[in-house]
Structures are given as structure tokens and as C-alpha cells.
Amino acid sequence: MYQSLLTRRYLFSKVMPLLAALAVALSVAMVVVVWSVMGGFLNMLLGQGRGLIGDVAINYPVGSGGLAHYEELVDRLEADPAIDKATPTIETLALIAMPGGSSKPVQVIGIDPDGFHAVTGFHDRLYWAPIDTPVKGDTDGDDLRLDMDDRFVVAGESMRETDPDTGLDRPAVVPGIHVYGKNRRMAGGYYLVYDWFLPREEVTISVPIITRGGALAKMESRRFPVANEFKSGLFEADANWVYMPLGELQSMLLWDRGRRLDSGEETGAFMITEDGEEIWIEREVGDSPARVTNILMKAAPGVNEHECERAAEAVYRAFAQDHPNADEVPPPKTASGDLRDIWTWDKKPGLAVFIAAVRKETTLVLVLFSFISLTAVFLIFSIFWAIVSEKTKDIGILRALGATRSGVAWLFLRYGLALGLTGSGLGLGLAYLIVTNINLIHDWMGSALGVEIWNAETYYFTEIPNAVDPMHAGIVFTGGVVFSALGAFAPALRAALMDPVRALRFE
Amino acid sequence: MNMAPILEAKSVHKTFRLGRVDVPVLHGVDLAVEKGECVAVFGASGSGKSTLLHLLGGLDRPDKSPEATITFDGKDITRAGVRELDQYRGRRVGFVFQFYHLLPELTVLENTLIAPMVALGRFGYAKQSGALRERASGLLDTMGLSHRLKHRPVELSGGERQRVAIARALVNEPTLLLADEPTGNLDQATGASILDALMRVRTELDQTMVLVTHDNATAERADRVVHLADGVFETPAA
Numbered sequence: 001m002y003q004s005l006l007t008r009r010y011l012f013s014k015v016m017p018l019l020a021a022l023a024v025a026l027s028v029a030m031v032v033v034v035w036s037v038m039g040g041f042l043n044m045l046l047g048q049g050r051g052l053i054g055d056v057a058i059n060y061p062v063g064s065g066g067l068a069h070y071e072e073l074v075d076r077l078e079a080d081p082a083i084d085k086a087t088p089t090i091e092t093l094a095l096i097a098m099p100g101g102s103s104k105p106v107q108v109i110g111i112d113p114d115g116f117h118a119v120t121g122f123h124d125r126l127y128w129a130p131i132d133t134p135v136k137g138d139t140d141g142d143d144l145r146l147d148m149d150d151r152f153v154v155a156g157e158s159m160r161e162t163d164p165d166t167g168l169d170r171p172a173v174v175p176g177i178h179v180y181g182k183n184r185r186m187a188g189g190y191y192l193v194y195d196w197f198l199p200r201e202e203v204t205i206s207v208p209i210i211t212r213g214g215a216l217a218k219m220e221s222r223r224f225p226v227a228n229e230f231k232s233g234l235f236e237a238d239a240n241w242v243y244m245p246l247g248e249l250q251s252m253l254l255w256d257r258g259r260r261l262d263s264g265e266e267t268g269a270f271m272i273t274e275d276g277e278e279i280w281i282e283r284e285v286g287d288s289p290a291r292v293t294n295i296l297m298k299a300a301p302g303v304n305e306h307e308c309e310r311a312a313e314a315v316y317r318a319f320a321q322d323h324p325n326a327d328e329v330p331p332p333k334t335a336s337g338d339l340r341d342i343w344t345w346d347k348k349p350g351l352a353v354f355i356a357a358v359r360k361e362t363t364l365v366l367v368l369f370s371f372i373s374l375t376a377v378f379l380i381f382s383i384f385w386a387i388v389s390e391k392t393k394d395i396g397i398l399r400a401l402g403a404t405r406s407g408v409a410w411l412f413l414r415y416g417l418a419l420g421l422t423g424s425g426l427g428l429g430l431a432y433l434i435v436t437n438i439n440l441i442h443d444w445m446g447s448a449l450g451v452e453i454w455n456a457e458t459y460y461f462t463e464i465p466n467a468v469d470p471m472h473a474g475i476v477f478t479g480g481v482v483f484s485a486l487g488a489f490a491p492a493l494r495a496a497l498m499d500p501v502r503a504l505r506f507e
Numbered sequence: 508m509n510m511a512p513i514l515e516a517k518s519v520h521k522t523f524r525l526g527r528v529d530v531p532v533l534h535g536v537d538l539a540v541e542k543g544e545c546v547a548v549f550g551a552s553g554s555g556k557s558t559l560l561h562l563l564g565g566l567d568r569p570d571k572s573p574e575a576t577i578t579f580d581g582k583d584i585t586r587a588g589v590r591e592l593d594q595y596r597g598r599r600v601g602f603v604f605q606f607y608h609l610l611p612e613l614t615v616l617e618n619t620l621i622a623p624m625v626a627l628g629r630f631g632y633a634k635q636s637g638a639l640r641e642r643a644s645g646l647l648d649t650m651g652l653s654h655r656l657k658h659r660p661v662e663l664s665g666g667e668r669q670r671v672a673i674a675r676a677l678v679n680e681p682t683l684l685l686a687d688e689p690t691g692n693l694d695q696a697t698g699a700s701i702l703d704a705l706m707r708v709r710t711e712l713d714q715t716m717v718l719v720t721h722d723n724a725t726a727e728r729a730d731r732v733v734h735l736a737d738g739v740f741e742t743p744a745a
Contacts, residue, residue, distance in 0.1 A: 001632045002624040009612035397608045400566055401625040401675075402597020404590065501567045504608065 002398070003411040007418050010387075017419055020383040020484075024423025025430060027373035028480040032431035034369045035472045037438070038362040040465020045358055048234040050345045054087075054119040054296035055305040056312050058342050060330055062092045062210050066255060066291035068328035073295060073319050074115075082311035084300040087115035088292040090249050095219075096242055097204040098180055099196045106179060108205060108242045110249030110292075113159045119298040122243070127177050127191070127231040128152040128199055135190050137440055143190040144197075152199050156228030159245045163225070171245045172227035173205065176238035183229070189439065189463055198226045205244065207252045220252040233463060250290055257290040289328060305344040313342050373483070376423075380487025384416060388491045395495050396503025409496035416488020417481060424480030428473055438464045511581075512539035513715050514563060514683060518574035521558050521567070521738075532558045533569070534738040542682075545709065545716040547729030555738045556719040557687050563717060564600050564685045565592040579683065597626035601676030601714075603705070605688035607668040609660040609675075616656040619643040619674045626679050639678070646674040650704055666697035673705050677712070684709060684716040690725055702728055 011017055060067045067073070070088045077086040090110035097103040117123045130148045134141050155161045161172040175198065177183055182194040206221040224244065232238055250256040272278055299308035316332050323329035332341065346355055388395070395408055403411075434441065442464055445451045454464045521533040532555040540546050550556045561567040562577060565584050569575045576583045584595055596602075601622075609618045623639045624632050632639065647653060650670035660668055669689060676684060689705065690698030706728060709716055718729055726732045734741040 001627075001629040002621055005617065005621070005624065006610070006612065013612050393608065394610055397610060398621075398625060399593075400564070400596060400602050400604075400608070401622050402593050402595075403625045404593045407625070499567075501561050504566075504604070 002403070003407065003414050006394075006411055007415050010391075010415055011418055011422070014387075016383055016387065017415075020380050021419045021423035021426065023376045023379045024420055024480050024484055025426035027376040028424045028427025028476055029430040029434065031366070031369050031373050031476045031479075032428060032468060032473055033434050033438075035362075035366055035476065036431070036435045036468045037465050038358075038365050039469060039472060040467055042355070042358050042362050044233065044465055045355060046346065048232055048237075049348070049355070051120055051125075052232055052234065052237055053345050053348060055299040056083075056297040056309045056342065056344050057348065058295040058297075058312065058316060059293060060341060061293055062090075062253070064330065065327060066090070066293050067295070067330065068289040068291050069319075069323055070290070070292045070295060073316070076315050076319055077295065077297060077312060080311045080315055082300055082303045082308050083297050083315075084303075085115070085118040085298045087112055087119045087296050088246065089116065089294045089296060090246060090253065090255065090292050091294060092207060092210075092249070092253065094208075094242070095206040096175065096179065097206070099198075099201040099203070102181075103204075104179070104181075106175070106240050106242045108173075108207065108244055108249060110246040111159075111243050112246050113157060116243075116296070117157070119296045122230075123153075123157050125230040125232050126153055126156040126174070126228045128156070128228050137186065137443070138190050142186070142192060144193065145190070152228045155199070156230075159227055159243070161225045161227050170225055171248045173203065173224045174228050174230050174243040175203070175226065176241045177229045177231040178235065178239035179229075179242060186443075199228055201226055205242065205252075207249070209253055220254075222248070222252060224248075246292070250292075255291040257287065305346075309342060309344050316342060370479075373479075376480075377483045377487040380416060380419065380484050381490060384412065384488045384491035385494070387415075388412060388495045391495075392498065392503045392506040395498050396500050396506065399498075399500035400504060405496040408498075409492040412492035412495050413485055413488055416485045416492070419488070420481035420484025423484065424477045427480060428477055431473070432468055435468050436466055438466050512578075513542040513580055514538075514540040514717070515576075515578045516559075516563065517576045517578075518572060519559070519562060519577060520570040520572060520575060521555070521562060522570050532738050533562075536735075536738070536740060538563075538733065538740070540715055540717060542715055543713050544731065545706075545718060545729045547718045547720055547726040547732045548735050549720060549723075549726040549732050550735035551721055554735045556721075556735055559735065560685050560687050560717060560719050563683075564602060565595045594626075597622075598679060599682050601679065601681035601684045603669070603672050603676045603684065603686040603689045605691040607660070607665075607672045607692075609668055609671055611660050614657045614659060615647060615652055615663070615671050616640070616643060618660065618671050619647060619678050622675045622679050643674065643678050646677055646708070647671070649708060650674050664697075665693050666701060669693060669701050670704065673701070673708070677708055677714075680712060682715060684714050686716065686718045688720055688722075689718070690722065691720070695724075698722075698725070 058067070074086045074088060077083045092108060094106055094108040095103055096106045111122070113122065128148065129145065129152070130150055131143065131145045134143055134146060155172060156174050159172050159174060160169050162168070163170055177191060180196065180198050182196070183191045183198075184194060185191055202223050202225050204221055204223050206219050208219055209217040211217050230238070230243065247256065297308060297312055299305055313332065320329050320331050330341070346352060398408060398411075442454055445453070516536055516538040519533055519536040520531070522529050522531045524530070536555075536559060538546070538559075548556050548559060558567070562569050565587070569577065569585055575585060577585050579595070579599065584592065587595065610621060613621060620639060620643050623635075627635070644653070644656065647656060647670075650673060652667060652670055652674070655663060655667060660671070663671065669692075673689070686705070690701055693701060702725060716729075718725070720726050
């Protein structure tokens with residue numbers, strides 16, 4: 001009883017305990033901010049990685065000759081109850097020439113817009129879509145989307161645009177919002193456009209045609225209107241990826257369906273034209289089926305990606321058995337490690353290594369900051385040691401009144417807990433304020449102080465993660481309270497073991 | 508006063524160790540106090556009065572010796588466990604110190620109530636909190652402090668502080684009052700009025716009291732005076 005009364009009175013009667021609470025608050029805030037940002041970074045990476053490529057992918061890169069009969073494979077995959085949707089794509093390197101003459105290397109991804117949306121939610125990533133209210137930070141209403149109709153959404157979703165001059169419907173491309181380097185991200189996450197508003201312009205895409213041996217055969221260039229731009233939040237994709245209609249990319253790569261000719265002496269024949277000219281005619285020996293490099297899949301509701309992966313492997317094995325021509329349907333290489341050509345989204349080569357690295361980095365940073373936060377324990381210890389010295393006479397009085405040693409120890413432990421609770425509570429509040437406004441703070445630091453901590457090219461995302469995980473917050477809060485109690489433990493023990501007569505005589 | 512003494516000390520020695528030197532303070536003290544009696548232990552500074560009081564109150568233990576006993580109400584407190592001593596101090600003894608020893612963060616009323624809070628524990632106190640507050644307020648009223656209940660010690664005069672300390676010592680209605688120079692830090696007039704109040708309430712409650720003082724006038728208020736010099740009583744103590 002007396003402990004709660006004295007704890008309340010001690011807590012607010014001196015500056016020293018408030019300083020201790022402040023130290024705890026800063027430590028808790030620091031760890032929560034770090035965990036929120038790094039954990040959020042990892043979660044964003046996992047979430048966006050999954051959003052961009054679906055749950056499971058089958059992959060045969062351009063140099064391997066790709067995968068034929070993919071429409072049949074898609075049908076067979078979608079017939080499996082573990083797989084909700086499947087969609088074919090082609091990924092290859094390309095060069096994009098912007099309005100104004102600049103150009104840069106990019107990764108073009110040929111997609112079927114509706115099928116790709118069904119697997120990855122592509123439509124939701126189209127950036128130029130009308131909004132009703134300004135985003136946080138857009139105090140002047142500068143966001144172009146505020147006065148926009150949905151024409152760019154319609155164009156982006158279909159990846160087609162009507163030529164204003166000829167009235168012809170043309171295939172269009174959707175580059176990432178950072179592919180064009182002059183789209184400037186403002187505080188709050190909206191974009192201002194300088195020089196060219198890409199969705200009203202055209203770009204030239206040049207694709208290298210690679211032979212099956214990996215050699216460059218030729219470059220194929222075509223001009224496309226820009227239907228919209230996409231924003232995934234993953235800087236790597238937003239700055240380097242361009243979506244285009246699958247059929248157009250197949251056509252550019254000569255991967256669309258075609259006739260197979262044989263120019264050999266045994267199968268060809270000379271023919272005399274009307275002009276009397278003698279020409280060698282290659283003989284048609286069959287079809288060359290269209291090809292893709294990837295099949296992306298979305299797991300059925302309630303099915304996890306590993307079950308989906310196993311189902312995809314089984315379907316692909318059966319599919320490959322039915323198509324024994326290895327030039328068209330490569331046999332599955334699912335036996336071991338990196339050679340796998342069917343993988344879950346998080347095992348995608350490159351992404352898997354990066355995710356593992358980020359996981360390790362998150363753990364490392366968290367451990368380091370937790371160790372740094374342990375200084376708060378020593379601070380509490382020092383402050384409590386001083387408080388116990390200062391309260392020596394009080395301890396003597398309480399013992400004279402019959403207080404037990406454990407009662408006196410509990411008084412100071414409780415005091416430490418109260419400081420921990422107060423400090424940890426303040427720290428959580430502070431961390432919440434920092435984390436939820438971290439992008440505004442960062443943008444302000446950039447504009448006012450010229451400091452850029454979060455580099456989108458380094459951290460993959462244009463925005464710093466700004467959500468506090470309640471479970472993480474709870475763990476750090478509990479840690480703050482426990483560490484505070486630990487810091488108070490030795491001083492509390494000292495108080496308990498104090499000789500009451502000496503304590504009463506203390507000056 | 509033919510009854511058995513309620514408090515009895517026999518062959519009590521106490522030695523303090525200062526660095527490497529043993530400093531004997533009490534050399535075989537014997538004292539018997541009857542129930543309801545007020546005994547003044549009179550002596551010069553450094554004679555061992557306060558040490559004796561601490562031993563009688565269970566704040567300290569005498570030097571270990573088979574002959575040394577301090578018996579209160581028939582129980583030898585020198586052989587009591589730590590918990591028993593805590594309970595003895597909390598429930599049977601009330602201390603009044605020369606320097607008041609109030610808790611600076613608490614109000615007058617809280618400083619008074621802290622004694623039952625400590626002695627009774629959370630649940631014991633909660634059960635009787637209303638009655639205890641009433642008793643504490645009554646005692647403070649008796650001490651002339653009803654208008655000071657919410658004041659902090661720092662806002663009180665020395666005399667007022669000592670009245671609060673007396674109220675705190677009495678609020679648990681202890682059997683034994685131990686007062687260590689209760690007027691030693693006060694002017695004569697204030698000291699006299701404090702002593703009046705203390706004696707009045709003590710008599711009303713029929714409490715046994717051991718009063719340590721070096722002041723003749725204070726000692727004369729007791730039923731009996733014993734002289735302590737260099738750790739031994741100069742006159743028969745019982």
C-alpha cells in the first residue's frame with residue numbers, strides 16, 4: 001500500500017527519475033522506429049515481391065528459347081484446384097527512348113493485361129488514376145490526379161490507346177513511374193511531372209533478338225504510346241520495368257506463332273517466277289508455336305505458395321511428358337537448388353538472396369540497437385543508486401515503522417517498473433509519431449537540411465515504411481519495462497539490506 | 508506496580524565496529540519497565556541512550572550473549588526473526604525521533620497514515636482505511652493540526668513536524684512508545700507543549716513509554732528517571 005503511494009510521489013517529485021524515464025522513452029522509441037522501418041522494409045519487400053510476380057512462377061529465360069504451348073499449360077494449371085489463376089509473360093532486356101531523346105536500358109515485361117491483373121493485381125498499380133482528395137503533404141493541391149478523368153486508367157488496364165490523329169486503336173506500354181527520371185516524388189508520395197507527361201507521349205522500345213545460343217541476332221525497335229505509368233513502391237521495378245502487351249513483345253522477339261521452313265536441299269525446290277526468274281523455295285515443314293519465358297500463378301484461396309508450387313510441378317511434369325520435344329517444352333529441372341525453374345515468389349533468384357540479406361540485416365540492426373538500448377539499464381541503475389542514497393533516511397523511517405526488507409525492495413522495484421511503464425509508454429507514443437510521419441520528416445530533412453538517409457536506389461522503395469507493428473511495439477514495450485526493473489534491481493536490493501539505524505542517522 | 512514488567516532488558520551489551528576499532532557503547536544494561544509506566548533515560552550525549560532505545564524498539568540487536576535478553580510482553584525480541592521484529596516495530600512500538608523523520612513527499616495526513624499502511628499491509632489497511640483516516644485525523648486534531656492535513660513537512664514549523672511524528676507514532680495504538688529526545692530540537696515553550704500533548708495522549712491510551720533525554724525538565728515529566736553514563740546505569744534501573 002505504502003509502496004504505491006510513495007512510488008506516485010517519488011515519480012514526479014524530482015527531475016532525476018523523469019530523466020530516467022526519458023532515457024527509457026528514447027531507447028524504446030529508437031528500437032521501435034528501427035524495427036518498424038527495417039521490419040516494414042522486409043514486409044514491403046515480401047509483399048511487393050509477391051504482388052509483382054504472383055505466388056509461384058515457371059521460368060525459362062529468353063536465352064533458353066522459352067516455353068511453347070503455354071496456352072495449354074495455363075489451362076492445365078488453372079484446372080488444378082490448388083491454382084487460382086495463371087498468366088504467361090515474357091521478360092527480356094530492352095532500351096527505351098524517351099521523348100526529348102534520352103534513353104535507358106530497362107526490363108520489358110510482355111503481359112496479357114487482364115490475366116496479369118488476375119494474378120498480380122496489376123490494375124491497382126496504375127498510378128495515373130483520378131483521386132478525390134489531396135494526399136497528405138499535398139497542401140497546395142498540386143497533384144495532377146485531382147483533376148484527372150479515368151482515360152489513363154482505361155488505357156492502362158487494356159494497354160491500348162486510340163491514336164488522336166488516325167483514330168486507330170494501338171498497343172501501348174506502361175513504364176514504371178521512375179523510368180522517366182523527371183517525375184519528381186513530393187512529400188506525401190505524390191508526383192510532380194517536369195518536361196514531359198509520359199501518358200500523352202510516345203516512346204521507342206528496342207529489343208535485342210537473341211539466338212538460342214545467347215548471341216545477339218539483331219535489334220528490333222517499335223514506337224508505342226504510353227498508356228499510363230505504374231507505381232509498385234519497389235524502386236527497382238518502378239525505375240527499370242516497362243510493361244507492354246504480350247503479343248507485341250512476342251512479335252518483336254519473333255516468338256509469335258509462325259511457319260517452320262526448311263531450306264535444306266532435300267526438302268526445298270527451285271521455282272520459276274512469272275518473270276522467268278529462278279528462285280529457291282523453302283519448304284514448310286510445320287508450325288513454330290508462340291513462346292513465353294514465364295508462367296505466373298496465383299494460389300487458390302486457402303492454399304499456400306508451397307502447396308501451389310507442388311501442384312504446379314505436378315502439372316508441369318505431366319505437361320512435359322505430353323510434349324516430349326525439349327526445344328518446345330523444356331523438361332523440368334526441379335531436382336535441386338538454383339537450377340529449379342519452378343519456384344515460389346520468395347525463391348526467385350536474386351530476390352531470395354536479397355530477402356535473406358535483408359532478414360539478416362534487420363536482425364543485426366535490431367540486436368545492435370537493443371544492445372545500445374541496454375545503456376538505459378545502466379542509466380536506470382545509476383539513477384536508482386543515487387535515488388536510494390538520497391532516500392536513505394526514508395528507508396530508515398519505513399524500517400522503523402515496521403517495513404520489511406522485501407517491502408522496501410518492492411518499493412524501489414515498483415518505482416523502477418513505474419519509470420519503465422512511463423518511459424516505455426512515452427517511447428511508444430514518440431515512436432508512433434515518428435514512424436507514421438517518417439516520410440514527411442525525411443522529406444523535410446532533405447529540403448531543409450539537405451540530408452537524405454533513405455535512398456530509394458539503395459533500399460528499393462521510394463517510401464520509408466511507416467507502420468508500427470503492434471506485436472513488435474508490445475515486445476519492445478515489455479522489454480523497456482523489464483529492463484527498467486532490472487536496472488532498479490540492485491539498488492532495490494541495496495535499499496532492502498540497509499541497516500535501519502544507520503539509515504536513520506544518515507545525513 | 509507489582510506486576511511483571513512489560514519490557515525488560517538484561518545484560519545488554521552493544522559494541523559498534525568503526526573501521527578496525529570496536530567501540531563498546533552499552534556495557535551490560537539492565538532495565539525493567541512496568542506496563543503504563545513512563546521511564547526517562549537521562550544521560551549526556553554519547554552515553555548510549557539512543558542505542559538502548561533502538562535495541563528496545565527492535566531496530567538493532569544487542570551483542571550476542573547467552574545472558575543478554577530484551578523481553579517485551581514475555582517474548583525475547585533478541586531471539587526473534589527478522590519478520591517478527593518487523594511486526595514488533597510495526598504493531599507494538601511507536602517511535603518518536605528528535606529530528607521528526609517525516610517523509611518529505613507526503614502530506615501531514617499521509618505521513619500519519621503511512622504507519623498503519625506499513626503495519627497492516629495492503630489488504631489490512633484497505634479493510635480499515637475509513638476508520639484509520641478518522642483516527643489519524645482525530646489525532647492530528649488533538650495535536651492542533653486539523654488545518655494542516657494537506658501540507659507537506661517542509662511547510663510546517665519544527666513543533667508542528669514533531670506533532671505529526673507523535674500522531675504517526677500513536678496512530679497504530681502501540682503498547683510501547685519510544686521517544687528519542689522528542690523536544691531536543693525545539694525551543695523550551697514548544698517542547699513543553701509537545702510534551703504535554705504526548706503525555707496526555709499516552710496517559711489516555713495507557714501506553715508504556717521510554718523517553719530518552721538529556722534535558723532535566725523533560726526527564727522530570729516521567730514516572731521514573733534512570734541515568735545512563737558511559738553505557739551503564741548509574742542508579743538502579745528497576
